[in-house]
Amino acid sequence: MAQFYASCHAQKRFVQDIRQQDLIDFVGFLRATGVGDRTISNRVGEVITFLRASGVKDVKLKVRYTEKVVEAYSEDEIRALFGACDAEERLTFAFFLGTGCRDREVMFACYANINYIDNFYIVRAR
DSSP: OHHHHHHTTTOOOSGGGOOHHHHHHHHHHHHHTTOOHHHHHHHHHHHHHHHHHTTOOSOOOOOOOOOOOOOOOOHHHHHHHHHHOOHHHHHHHHHHHHHOOOHHHHHTOOGGGEETTTTEEOOOOO
């Protein structure tokens, strides 16, 4: 919501003053900051949800994005990867594989986020 507010240049004081053009401007604002289409779609959806909850029903905007198709590595490819790794790389890739974390989640992983009793890892915002 802070990004949406910033995109309005603080000109909108009441939610009832928000129009579809404000959402279109918000999309342009997000694109200018380098945000991807999927994230833009999510953020616009969040604003629309807020507006509807606030009684503004006539503001709509659909942001299209292309869903990425992700292919899983085969067992042979994983074996080859682990076979080419040194000990530290093997540990890093095992963490990726075992947790399903993304690059930045692994980058900021901390021992404090590991629950050793119940055997799970908690992803926290950094």
